[in-house]
Amino acid sequence: MDFDFRLLIVLAPLAAAGGWAIYNVLPSLLKQVQTLMSNKN
Secondary structure, three states, X not given: OOOOHHHHHHHHHXXXXXXXXXXXXXXXXXXXXXXXXXXXX
């Protein structure tokens, strides 16, 4: 079974961009969820 490295070349930048976006968005998302939960109580 031969692995096609072209798939890795295409998916690696997409995975890096997705990870970077999550890394940047996650703190504000968690803060917003905590604010929403505290307002419900």
